[in-house]
Amino acid sequence: MIAAAMVALLMAAASPVEEKSLSQLRDDLASGKTTSVELVQAYLARIAAMDREGPSLHSVIAINPHALEDARAADAARAAGKAVGPMSGLPILIKDNIETGDGLATTAGSLALKDNVAARDAPVVARLKAQGAVVLGKTNLSEWANIRSNRSISGWSAVGGLVKNPYALNRNACGSSSGTGAAIAASFAAGGVGTETDGSITCPASMGGLVGLKPTVGLVSRNRVVPISHSQDTPGPMTRTVSDAAIMLTAMAGSDPGDTATAGADARRTDYLAALKGASLKGKRLGVLRYAAGLNPEDDVLFENTLKRLSEAGAELVEIRDYQPPATIGVDEGVVLFTELKVDLDAYLASTPSPVRTRSLSDVITFNKKTPRELAVFGQDAFEFAATTKGLSDPVYLKARRDSLLASGPNGIDMLIAKHHVDALIGPTYGPAAFSDLLHGSHASGRIGEIAAVAGYPHLTVPMGLIHGLPVGISFVGPAWSEAKLLALGAAFESLIQGRRPPTYAASIETMPEVAPLLAPAR
Numbered sequence: 001m002i003a004a005a006m007v008a009l010l011m012a013a014a015s016p017v018e019e020k021s022l023s024q025l026r027d028d029l030a031s032g033k034t035t036s037v038e039l040v041q042a043y044l045a046r047i048a049a050m051d052r053e054g055p056s057l058h059s060v061i062a063i064n065p066h067a068l069e070d071a072r073a074a075d076a077a078r079a080a081g082k083a084v085g086p087m088s089g090l091p092i093l094i095k096d097n098i099e100t101g102d103g104l105a106t107t108a109g110s111l112a113l114k115d116n117v118a119a120r121d122a123p124v125v126a127r128l129k130a131q132g133a134v135v136l137g138k139t140n141l142s143e144w145a146n147i148r149s150n151r152s153i154s155g156w157s158a159v160g161g162l163v164k165n166p167y168a169l170n171r172n173a174c175g176s177s178s179g180t181g182a183a184i185a186a187s188f189a190a191g192g193v194g195t196e197t198d199g200s201i202t203c204p205a206s207m208g209g210l211v212g213l214k215p216t217v218g219l220v221s222r223n224r225v226v227p228i229s230h231s232q233d234t235p236g237p238m239t240r241t242v243s244d245a246a247i248m249l250t251a252m253a254g255s256d257p258g259d260t261a262t263a264g265a266d267a268r269r270t271d272y273l274a275a276l277k278g279a280s281l282k283g284k285r286l287g288v289l290r291y292a293a294g295l296n297p298e299d300d301v302l303f304e305n306t307l308k309r310l311s312e313a314g315a316e317l318v319e320i321r322d323y324q325p326p327a328t329i330g331v332d333e334g335v336v337l338f339t340e341l342k343v344d345l346d347a348y349l350a351s352t353p354s355p356v357r358t359r360s361l362s363d364v365i366t367f368n369k370k371t372p373r374e375l376a377v378f379g380q381d382a383f384e385f386a387a388t389t390k391g392l393s394d395p396v397y398l399k400a401r402r403d404s405l406l407a408s409g410p411n412g413i414d415m416l417i418a419k420h421h422v423d424a425l426i427g428p429t430y431g432p433a434a435f436s437d438l439l440h441g442s443h444a445s446g447r448i449g450e451i452a453a454v455a456g457y458p459h460l461t462v463p464m465g466l467i468h469g470l471p472v473g474i475s476f477v478g479p480a481w482s483e484a485k486l487l488a489l490g491a492a493f494e495s496l497i498q499g500r501r502p503p504t505y506a507a508s509i510e511t512m513p514e515v516a517p518l519l520a521p522a523r
């Protein structure tokens with residue numbers, strides 16, 4: 001923790017960074033208006049003043065001890081006129097289930113992994129660093145990426161505590177990339193990396209007023225990332241603007257020999273920022289997935305108003321009222337996730353450094369039973385169920401994977417896009433943030449993301465506006481490898497709607513100035 005006097009010094013001396021985008025910071029660095037060292041100092045000051053103290057968001061688990069050193073190196077390279085990458089000197093945050101070779105443990109929020117200190121960066125981190133990014137630190141998350149219990153509290157981990165939503169501190173930040181979402185919303189960095197299996201990027205992004213992109217599974221390497229499911233896991237960018245997500249994705253995407261799913265990534269990747277040039281909604285056909293609405297009455301009103309503005313901007317809206325994903329998708333998804341969790345996590349744990357004593361899922365279950373803090377808030381029923389699964393050759397698993405993939409992809413997203421001749425499918429991402437509920441667990445409401453997650457297809461969320469001070473997003477979903485098209489649609493939407501508003505760190509929505517008078521007696 002940085003001492004109070006140091007916080008005051010840094011806040012006074014460092015370059016202002018609140019709400020600054022990666023694009024703006026890149027211009028500031030290029031013009032000499034600021035330095036990478038000043039940016040790191042400014043972000044460290046905000047983290048110390050607002051994450052450790054003040055609102056105490058609990059969004060950052062650890063600070064990279066080499067961040068200032070790396071920033072100095074970036075400044076020196078720029079001053080020497082050496083080639084600099086598109087992210088040169090830009091500080092970013094990494095979710096703490098992704099390995100970084102900076103001396104920090106990769107814990108997935110669990111005390112069982114407190115000694116999991118990697119000797120190297122995960123390939124996705126190495127790619128970002130190769131483009132000049134400075135890793136500022138690691139972000140908190142829903143422990144084990146929210147797969148330990150069916151009654152878990154999103155945003156809580158034994159290592160990092162509970163992440164608070166910066167828009168209303170008693171509301172949930174969603175998960176599992178809770179810390180990345182809250183940290184980027186609060187301007188603790190301009191960009192961050194989250195991971196998603198189903199909703200773990202798009203939910204915290206929606207509830208943090210952010211742009212979040214879950215890429216096609218296989219566009220970004222999952223190697224050296226604490227796994228849940230090789231069928232659905234993927235890292236992705238979380239930022240405050242679409243262009244920033246495009247910048248980060250361009251750096252992150254690519255093939256990795258250590259992740260066979262990425263074999264085609266080099267052939268598919270592109271300059272996603274360049275793809276935004278000339279982005280427009282005019283003439284674009286957008287399929288409105290009506291089953292995805294109905295999350296919240298106020299959300300429905302906002303969504304209808306948004307559709308009207310999209311139409312006025314020249315988009316052709318195609319109503320899709322006759323489609324409902326089969327209920328079997330969710331059931332089959334559960335079989336797939338729990339079966340792959342045991343296999344994939346066992347393989348990962350077996351590869352961790354020798355100081356890590358939990359070498360399998362079974363070891364973790366035993367560790368948790370012996371560690372009061374781990375099970376004090378909720379249990380590990382999902383882990384215990386996963387331990388009973390029968391492996392990747394189990395006919396039940398094979399059928400569940402085949403059926404769910406077919407229903408969500410060829411007979412789902414692909415069919416809808418071809419049948420209705422649309423450029424993308426749209427719908428509300430999630431409803432506004434619920435309370436962090438110790439008794440009943442998380443209550444995030446969202447429908448559109450499941451088919452994209454199960455199919456392994458891209459899903460982009462962009463801020464749509466506020467409901468009583470809480471952000472909600474709109475989703476753009478497309479077929480495999482359609483990230484460039486979705487980002488262009490998202491950029492045009494962002495320019496039209498400008499739905500993001502900075503957080504106010506209110507104690508609750510009931511205390512917000514625009515709400516509090518409505519709750520008082522009439523006079």
